[in-house]
Amino acid sequence: MRDLALPAGHFEDLAQQRHAAKLGIGVFLASEALLFAGLFALFAAYQTEYPDAFHEGVLHNTKVLGSVNTGILLLSSTLVALSVHAARLARRRNAAVLLALTIALGLTFLTIKLVEYGTHFREGIFPGGAGSFFTDHADAGLPLFWTLYYVVTGLHAVHVTVGLTVLGFMLAGVLRGSIAPPVTYKLEIGALYWHLVDVIWIFVWPLFYLA
């Protein structure tokens, strides 16, 4: 079994490698935050221009499903944080189970999202103001609400998928034993990405479902 404590050749020691990895993911998460920020800014500006249409859009959204999904992501963040604890204590089986549950929750999130999209499609709500819904509801700004909804939740779903893939690799590493003390920071990095996916949705939920 390869010595886990051996750093890559250009690093002095494992502590430096860990520091570099954690800082690297932190900077990357900042850039991901800016990506969604542009969308949130666009939403904020359009909502200011069309407050009534946007409120109407919120009222017509699949609130229960969206709120359940929020709870699912919050639970998944809790579980992945617990899996980091388990991994640090070298409890390989617990860490793996918690990771597997996190992934399962993430897949559930995506499934519910697809169900929501199906509901919208059946009601004739398509991006770009296409669909029968918009011929019946001709408020200016309503197509923008729904197009933004698809762009934001779609982009978020892409990130959920990437996050699940990353967590899958983490799970494999935990099971193989290559993610274990002293290199549990690798799991922390995957978990950090997942937490960002959660944080983004924490803001998506009130904007599109509640207010």
Added chain:
Amino acid sequence: MTTAPIAMEPSFVRSERTVASWLLTTDHKRIAVLYFVSVTFFLFLGGLFAMLIRIEHFAPGPTIVDAMTYNRLFTMHGVTMVWLFMIPSIPAVFGNFLLPIMLGAKDVAFPRLNLLSFYIYLLGAIVVMAALFMGSADTGWTFYQPYSAHSPSAVLPTVLGIFILGWSTILTGINFIVTMHTMRAAGLGWMRVPLFAWTMYGVSIIQVLATPVLGLSLSVVFLDRAFDWGLFDPSRGGDPVLYQHLFWFYSHPAVYIMILPAMGVISEVIPTFSRKNPASYKAIVYSTIGIAFVGFLTWGHHMFVSGMSIFDAGAFGILSMMVAIFSAIKTYTWVGTLYRGAILVSTPLVYAFEFLFLFVFGGMTGVAVATMSLDVHWTDTYFVVAHFHFIMVGGTLTAFLAALHYWFPKVTGRMYSEKWGLPAATLVFLGFFGTFFPQFLLGNAGMPRRYYQYPAQYQVLNVVSTVGAFALALGMIITFIYLTEALVRGPRAGNNPWGSRGFEWRTTSPPPTHNFTAEPDFKIGAYDYTVALPGELEEHREAGHA
């Protein structure tokens, strides 16, 4: 933390000679060379587009292309120059080569990510080239909505290529930031790090935070165009000014991505060739950070006449004035460094002088166009075109050439010919000035930009500008010819032909694969000319200098 001394090893060029060892390298120095070949190709391609534009403008009416082709030419000129040359040029070439060496490290923090950055760049470049062969976009490099959603030109592959390129800059930015934080040699504190490294850090911060918003803007153009989602379509309630907000939120910091590295080069060249420490190291550092942050706050000055509110316009006008303060601080510091220094006239320093003059010219006209009441007259005219070319060509390209000559001996182990360097630099300067100074006059006289034809009264200045462009092109071609000749047949340069205190000059020319053959000794500062380097006095005596 100490490194065991590495045994005497061959230079990074000779260590492995196969093609695969170059294409699959994780050595930051080889990756820098790969980038250099690519960005130079795109510099000349973008230059070709520029020459076609200038030839077209030799006469007021149609000259060599039709109107649609003209629009595609200036679009591709902008796209190629901005994303395929200017943004990667100094950071991906010189930053990659020098940052680890300047920090006393063996490589960047993530060497494989570094190679991935290069191949993502290459992929983006290929997609943009494919767009070129599909006829290019005609929207201008800014892809303003709603036209970009409906234009009959190759917008989709162009924005896709740029989107891919953005990933390369983000990954490089992450790499450089982490390298600065975690890979500095033992005992090398932040306030002893070379100034060029600081600008790599500053530019990386901007890249990491700004580029995602570009990715978003272009993605929306993609969706609006490919699927007609109409997010900025007025008939569906869309607001095109909001697209401009998102686009310029990236694109204004982008110009600081383009100029900060150039400033870093000047901060290295001037102390070396005046054999003096910078007039104020801290002023340069703090103004670097200042530009990196305040540069994010000024984007609306590109939108003064687009329909943005007067309130926002006023805010952006004031903020735009503020960012100029940092550039002024740097300029005074550079001049103060030259003052009473032991000046060695050489091609890098000549380019640095050109930079100082042209950058100040460009910067002051920047303050002028930031004044909204004046910009109403100058916006979308050649005045603005001249302003940003003074900064980007007179500033960044000049600094790129300075860097090329300054670090040529370090990278190649050979020296270029000053006999060619000084005249070529002069020709570049005269050609540049002849090309772009008339454009200030043209713009002030009212000639709009991005117009295929112009009234006959503007022809004289346009002809001068075109002649200047030919001179500039000739200067560039001559430069690359003698540099290539020096690469192949130039005399061997020693480890430190300039006698610089810079950390990169304390290793061999070219450096070995792991940058230093023994633990690097940075006790003497990178700008400390008050003491001799170990062995320097003996070398001087041996060479016959008393």
Added chain:
Amino acid sequence: MKARTVSLRTTLVTGALLFVLWATSWSVSYVSLGPWSLAVALGIAALKAALVALFFMELVLEGAAFNFAIAAAVTLIAILIALMVGDVVTRAAPPLLPPRATHPLAQGAS
């Protein structure tokens, strides 16, 4: 480089708090608060995000560099939103000074 970690208890308490806030936000959304509903919903969201960031992402332990990256991103996002919304909000605002009726151009003077 921190070897300290957030305790298991902190993680569990944070998780519980998140659910409380989630339930609160959901319930409050059925109460008509007029223009305040968005502010309340976003305020609770900000609290939840802070909890995730500080205790799940362990920002509360990390050094200055990491926190600076996050703080810089948040500041820029705030500025982007403020100036974009500010543009939309202030577009219809009247000019600060009324136009002069005796302006030379208004009178057709050269």
